[in-house]
Amino acid sequence: MKNSPFIVGIDLGTTNCVVSYIDTLKDDTQCNLFEIPQVTDIGMVEKLQSLPSFLYMPLESERPEISYKLPWAAPEAMKNVTGKYALTRGAQAPTRVISSAKSWLCHSGVDRNSPILPWNVTDAAEKLSPVAVSAAYLNHIRLAWNHTMASTDKANELEAQDIYLTVPASFDAAARELTVKAAAAAGLADVNLIEEPLSAFYAWVNGNADGWRKDVAVGDIVVVCDIGGGTTDFSLIEVCEEDGELVLKRIAVGDHILLGxxxxxxxxxxxxxxxxxxxxxxxxxxxxxxxxxxxxxxxxxxxxxxxxxxxxxxxxxxxxxxxxxxxxxxxxxxxxxxxxxxxxFPKCTIKDNPIERRASGFKELGLQYSSDSAVTKFLSKFLKQHLGAKETEKSFIHPTKILFNGGVTKGISLRERVREVLSGWLEAEGAQAVTLLAGDDPDTAVANGAAYYGFTKRGKGIRVRGGAGRAYYIGVETSMPAVPGMPTPVKAVCVVPFGMEEGTDTGIAGHVFGLVVGEQSVFRFFGSNIRKEDTPGQVLDEWDETELSELASLEATLEADGNAGGSEGAVVPVKIHSYLTEIGTLELWCEALEGQRKWKLEFSVRQEGRQED
Known part of the structure; x- marks a missing residue:
């Protein structure tokens, strides 16, 4: 954490990017929106509250170095256009406009580092990777900030500030790391990540100052319903009491739902x-x-x-x-x-679940959109999944408050329908209707909340206790004779428990694993946002696919040195130590039982592991 003059929150949204900041030299927590200069028409640059998440690749005949010149850019740098004008061109030249790059960042079925966008456009003269497009938005923001805020003082440059970049709560460690990679490519090598629903809640807390304590009480459970351009995210935050003080604790996050x-x-x-x-x-x-x-x-x-x-x-x-x-x-x-x-947002009962349609034998490659469009059914599934095992008198966890976020929820009729449906479920089980928490502007809340979260990281303000939003597991192949027609069984071993705080580590005690070195190997990872009681080292011989899902695997060749590191293809006995970084990515350190050799696997990249001596 830097002792910088500004704390900056960046909402890298599917549809819009928003930047908010707190001036630490002032004695308040006022969040200020940074109006982002951008091309809005040929030869026109304006400052807007948001930077639309669209990238336009102009033809050379358009003379972009003149038509789309920005005040901070050299003419030869004007190759692509991001922001408002790119959004406008989407309806006029759709095959030359890239959108929804953020949704592609979490698509494990494609190479997110390869130039694949715009997707399914065969006549595109040039394509970019989801990482590169995200980097383009962040680079525009960095250069615009430096031109506006740091023209006379380099200490105010964006890369020198405390930066908090938002991601969906449902982003796994790989998607988080790709977001960090995009930031680094944009010149922002040191960023922190915060989940969007949590950011929205921080914005609500900051916006209500001390008044938030009057709106919630011990025992309240707030469901944050975040519906943006690309995803739907649900989170649960519980109001507890410790030492006579109200404490906020994030107790659940939802699955990744590509629906928005x-x-x-x-x-x-x-x-x-x-x-x-x-x-x-x-x-x-x-x-x-x-x-x-x-x-x-x-x-x-x-x-x-x-x-x-x-x-x-x-x-x-x-x-x-x-x-x-x-x-x-x-x-x-x-x-x-x-x-x-x-x-x-159809009316449904708490018993209704999203429809799981059987996949066709042949399917067009693309974003893995939800097979059901009913947000209310996904909410029903989420609340049932996170019901405590001891709460046998309920059929779902009972929220008492609801906080909306995301551009979609600006529609009053949409918010009312969700509240109506949820209240109906509660009243059917003898509980009171849910109460609406008046939130910040859905367009700016995530950026504002990210900036305020950075403020709390300096030891001020109200913190929401969260930690890892899911438990992580490694796949360990069992040792057994080969059986014709039967794949070798795999056990799942917990390496990060639910709620583990970022920046902390844990050893997997009582276990020795065999690590294959010197040849290409596949490392399998699993995650669960439901199994909240599993501890590091807990072994699952069998599991239900609804509670444990396989994440993107890593393919890596870990170096062998012929000594303690083993020879090519050797299986080296190791102990595993897991570290959840400050940005929410997972590092696994494998330490040989003999000698000083260590290998590091970062659950971060698509098809390659990183190894260190």
Whole structure:
């Protein structure tokens, strides 16, 4: 932790990036939004509250060094455009615009370090990796900050500040490390990570000053419902008492659910496409990409402004099938709310679970979107999963308060539907209806909360006790004779318990493991956000797939030296020591029983391990 003049929170969002900061030279916890200069039109640069998470790759004929010049950039550096103008170009040149890079960061089924975006666009002259795109957003923020805040004092440069970068609570250690890698590529080599729902709660605490103690009491359980552009995240925070003081403790986080504003944009696009079809106008695949971007703009305009009754949908014409070039229609507020409320927040019972559809034998590669669009059913599943074993009189854990966050939840009708459904479940079991906690602006809460969290890390303010949001396990192959047609059984050994604090380590006592060195090996990892009682070293011979899920594996060749390190292909007896870093990534240190040799495996990269002497 740096003793820097500013504490900076960066919300690296799927749809928008927001930057907030606290000036430590002032004696308060006031969070200030950094307005980000960006290209908004050809030859125009404006300061906006957010940097839309879109990247546009202009043609050389557009002369980007002139058309999209930024005040801090040399002309030859103006290759791609990030922010508002890139968002605008999404509806006009969809094959040259990259969006949802953050969702790709957690997709273990692709090489997130390889140039794969824009996805499924075969005629793209250039492609970028999800890591590179995320780095582009952060680099824009760094350069904009330094141009605005540090032009006369290098001590104010962004890379010299305490930086807290937000990630979904459901991001596993690999996705977290890729986020850190993107930050380093942008010149921000020293960042801290904080989960987005937790950030939103910190924003609520800071926004209410000492008044938050009047809104919650001992025994309250707050469910944070965070629905952003790409993901839906749930977290539970319990209000406890220690030494006569109220204490906040994060007790659960949800699974990674790729369900959010992107899905809603697609839903609206298909509804509008049907309108066009009914009028005898066909929409091809290229126009469909533009239609999705146009529907996103319309949705955000309608949901963010209660006075907005409708929004125009404009799609550029293509070919001879469209008369007059551009085609237009209108999207009414009622259509938006009907499609989103009923489609994504249907009324259901606490017994309902998301529908798990059987996968087709052939499936298009892409983002692993949820097979069910019902956010309320995922909430039901989450609350049932985290019911304590001793609470036999309940069918789900009973939240008493709800805090909304994420751009999607700006819609009043959406918040009311979730509260209505959740209260119905509670009242059916004799509990009181859930109470709404009035939160910060959903667009800025995560960035504000991240900055305030950094303030609490300096020993001030109110801390929420959290730690690891899931338990981590390594896969250990059992020693048994080969059986035809049967794979060698694997045991799962807990190396990080649920709630383990970042920056702490633990030894796996009572176990000696065999580590293969000198040849390519696969290291398997598992995670669980349900098994909260497992301790380091606990061995699971069998488990239910609903409570333990396999994470991205590592392929690595750990160096052999012929001595204590063993020869090629040797199995070296080792003890394991696990360290959960300050940023939430997992390091496993394997120490040979004989000699001084150690190997380090970082659960961080897609297909490579790191080893150290």
């Amino acid at each position: 504003g992107d899905n809603m944009d697609l839903t609206l696009a298909y509804a509008v496409k049907k309108k066009f079809n009914d009028e005898g106008v066909n929409i091809d695949s290229h126009q469909m990409l533009g239609l999705i971007h146009s529907c996103r703009d319309a949705k955000e305009k309608i949901l963010s402004d209660t006075a907005c009754a409708s929004a125009d949908i404009v799609v550029l014409g293509r070919g001879r099938s469209v008369v007059g070039g551009t085609i237009k229609t209108v999207l009414e507020r009622q259509e938006v709310e009907q499609s989103i409320v009923e489609g994504f």
